Amino acid sequence: MRQNRLGQSDLFISIIGLGCMSLGTEPAQAIRLIHAALERGVNFLDTADLYDQGLNEELVGKAIAGRRQQVILATKVGNHWHPGQPGWFWDPSKTYILQAVKDSLRRLGTDYIDLYQLHGGTIDDPIDDTIEAFEQLRQEGVIRYYGISSIRPNVIREYVRRSNMVSVMMQYSLLDRRPEESVLSLLQQHNISVIARGPLARGLLTQNGVRNIPSEGYLDWPAPELADALQRLADYADASGLSLTALALRYPLAHPAVATVIPGASRMEQLTENLSAQTAPPLTREQVNALQRITRANVYAQHR
Template sequence: MKKRQLGNSDLYVSELGLGCMSIGTEEAAARRIIEAALEEGINYFDTADLYDFGVNEKIVGQTLRDVREQVIIATKVGNRWNDERTSWSWDPSKKYIKEAVKNSLKRLGTDYIDLYQLHGGTIEDQVDETIEAFEELKTEGFIRYYGISSIRPNVIKEFVEKSSIVSVMMQYSILDRRPEEVALPLLHEHGISVVTRGPLAKGLLSDKLLDKASEKGYLDYNFEELQAVLPLVKEKVAASRSFTEVALQYNLANPAVASVLAGASSPEQIKRNAAAVRSQPLSFEEVAIIKELTKASIYQQHR
């Protein structure tokens, strides 16, 4: 599988990464999913301390232990479970980040994290303090690089201006083109990579199409609009290939994107997604058709 450079780092991530949140807590089943990803050439594994109260990190770390030097492990910090584990609060403080990283390292069973990401962020945060924490962790050797996971243009701009982030994770798909307005061009201009999540829009952009549709619609598409646009994209662009191919290749067609994170709950799903990423890239004309048929949309908040 092809790899792309992550920002200005020396990390080269597979075009398809595994979003590990969906692998579950049954260790044997989760291990099979991760091993299937390795077999397909995936080297980029994304987890978070929030997932399954840290169990996800532990499973990912144990499964990847024997290939640790050949893979890129990314995890996240900032969401803090309460003592009862019934809810979490947002804590981007330096004190918490430097405490949490040690717990993640222990669960992952590794001496370093390749990519440590702030798991959210608001414009009210003490951004300078947060950045200081990440920079110190780099100097101390606990992390190699850092990034953020955010869809908020105002937060992204702050980190672009003030930090040395190498990546931003954000939701992006044919049905959620909001990042194209500000974030993708800005990040590409500054040499910061985008890692996309939600590329299949909760299954709407798979071959099941409207089988996955809710009467509530999806983002600013109502159900009737989905009924109109999805078959049209299928007809114009995906007539001779799977919709999953088109959806993943649409993300990879943007020059800011380094990797597409897709979750998987089975080895078979991994194989299908990997085949889609290896498929023929979309032409300039196909990308233009998709943009013509779908909504550009913008972020109404967080400006």
């Protein structure tokens, strides 16, 4: 599978990664999915300490045992929880990050993390304190690089200005084009890569999506408008000789700031469909323009 360089790092990641959050909690199935992804060219796995209160990291760790050198491993920190207790609270402090990374390393069965990401962030955070933690972990060799997972433009701008991050993970799809408003161009200008999560919009941008539209719609898309857009996208995909899934995964990758898309999968059929997009050709400028006419640009209402 083709790989892209992640920002200014020396990490080269597959253009389609695996978002591990949706793997489930059954070990054999989760490990089977991860192994299948690795065997089909995926080398980028994204998890977080929050997912299933650490169990997801444990499953990823078991799956990559003996295969660590094949994997660019990403996890996240910032949501402070106590094992066995419900709920969590936001904690981007240096003290917590330096403590939490040890637990992630143990669960993942590794002595280093390729990409350590802040799992959120607000403008009121102690941003310099957070950056100090990441920089210390880099110097110690515990992490190779760091980034943030955020859709907030005001937070992203601060990390661009103050930090040496190599990536920003954000939701980006044909149905959520908010990053196009300003953030993508900013990150491209600073050679910081985007990791596009949610590229299939909770399964709406798949062949069954038009039959599973929630009554409340999706983001700022009312259900009737969403149904019309999805049908038009499906028709365009058919006319292009592509699956809607392939079209949806290729759309974020058409922007030069985007290094990878990370759809999730809970079944082998989903994984196979997602990875089939790697054989689809990159979208042309004409195709991108056509898709943007079918959908519409979303605008950030908060966190500007």
